Amino acid sequence: MxxxxxxxxxxxxxxxxxxxxxVIVDNIGLFGGGALLLVxxxxxxxxxxxxxxxGGTVAPAGIVIGAIIxxxxxxxxxxxxxxxxxxxxxxxxxxxxxxxxxxxxxxxxLIGLAIIATLGIWLGMLLLVVPGIILSVMWTVAAPxxxxxxxxxxxxxxxxxxxxxxxxxxxxxxxVVYFIASIILSLIIQAIGxxxxxxxxxxxxxQNAELSVGLVVFVLISALVNGVQxxxxxxxxxxxxxxLRTNKEGAAPDQTAAVFD
Numbered sequence: 001m002x003x004x005x006x007x008x009x010x011x012x013x014x015x016x017x018x019x020x021x022x023v024i025v026d027n028i029g030l031f032g033g034g035a036l037l038l039v040x041x042x043x044x045x046x047x048x049x050x051x052x053x054x055g056g057t058v059a060p061a062g063i064v065i066g067a068i069i070x071x072x073x074x075x076x077x078x079x080x081x082x083x084x085x086x087x088x089x090x091x092x093x094x095x096x097x098x099x100x101x102x103x104x105x106x107x108x109x110l111i112g113l114a115i116i117a118t119l120g121i122w123l124g125m126l127l128l129v130v131p132g133i134i135l136s137v138m139w140t141v142a143a144p145x146x147x148x149x150x151x152x153x154x155x156x157x158x159x160x161x162x163x164x165x166x167x168x169x170x171x172x173x174x175x176v177v178y179f180i181a182s183i184i185l186s187l188i189i190q191a192i193g194x195x196x197x198x199x200x201x202x203x204x205x206x207q208n209a210e211l212s213v214g215l216v217v218f219v220l221i222s223a224l225v226n227g228v229q230x231x232x233x234x235x236x237x238x239x240x241x242x243x244l245r246t247n248k249e250g251a252a253p254d255q256t257a258a259v260f261d
Contacts, residue, residue, distance in 0.1 A: 011167035011243060016174065019239035023085040024231060030096050031235070034080050034103070035227030038073030042066050043223040048216065070223075074230045075110045079103035081234035082147045082241075089242045106147050113146055113153045137168045137175065143234070144241035163244040171240060178236070182229070189225060192218055 024031060046066010053062060083102035087094040117139050124132030142160040145151055151159055164171055 011170045011247060013170045013173060016236070016239045016243050017177075019089060019242065020232070020236045023081075023088045023235050023239065026088050026093070027081075027084045030084055030099060031081060031231045034077050034100075035231050038077045038103075039070050039227040039230050040223040042069035042073055043226055044220055046070070047219050047223070051215070051219070070226065072107070072111075074226075075114065076103035076107050077227075077230050078110055078143055078234045079106040079147055081231055082144045082238045085235050085238035086144065086148055086242060089239070102147060109146055109153060110143060113142055113156060116153055117142060117157065133172070134168075137172050138164050140164055140171055141237055141241040141244060144238050148241070163241070163248060167244060167248065174236065174240065178233070185225060185229075189218075189222060192221060 043066050046062050046064075046069065048062075049066075050062025080099045080103035084094055084099040087099075117135075120139075121132045121135050124130075124135045126132075138161045139157050140160060141163055142156045145159045145163070146153070146156040149156075149159065
């Protein structure tokens with residue numbers, strides 16, 4: 001991964017983190033409502049229905065159906081967050097309805113993009129791990145490229161490769177920060193879940209857990225965390241995309257916004 005940009009300004013690690021939380025705060029109602037509706041609610045309802053039906057242990061049908069719906073919702077949420085985040089960074093906030101329409105419009109392309117990227121990254125992981133890490137960094141901004149520039153799946157992957165060239169070490173650093181934060185969050189959830197019967201700290205690992213208020217709270221927390229992670233990841237890659245475009249290509253905010261027209 002090269003460390004020197006071939007064109008434009010230098011990738012600002014701190015500014016990306018700052019912009020990530022700026023767009024979340026500025027769109028807290030939209031992102032929070034979207035995460036609850038699209039990710040948290042399906043996961044929560046599916047898991048609880050499984051618990052109730054089985055008297056404790058999660059029934060496969062309930063958790064699988066909930067996970068599938070929640071997974072689809074996470075892609076729709078990604079489209080919503082990307083559209084709103086880039087609009088906010090451009091100084092041109094979008095209406096919730098407009099952001100929601102982007103989530104629905106790009107749902108299938110984002111799913112296709114995720115499938116292709118995941119297959120490529122897993123293949124790279126099989127080749128001594130490092131190629132998989134390189135691909136994951138190269139394709140970091142493929143999703144915002146697809147939504148903002150309306151490119152196809154493979155064109156978005158290629159565009160992401162070009163945009164990240166020269167900035168991959170700081171992007172990898174962002175990956176490390178998120179990974180560490182995810183581990184800390186998982187340990188906290190596990191600490192909450194273990195006394196309630198969650199063997200591995202997640203709803204998939206519930207074994208003979210007695211249905212109780214405490215267990216419902218744990219399942220709710222797990223579902224909420226899934227929604228929050230979806231928002232943070234989508235906002236983070238959107239901020240990274242914006243940073244790369246404005247610095248690497250010198251694109252002004254209004255030029256970045258023009259791709260939505």
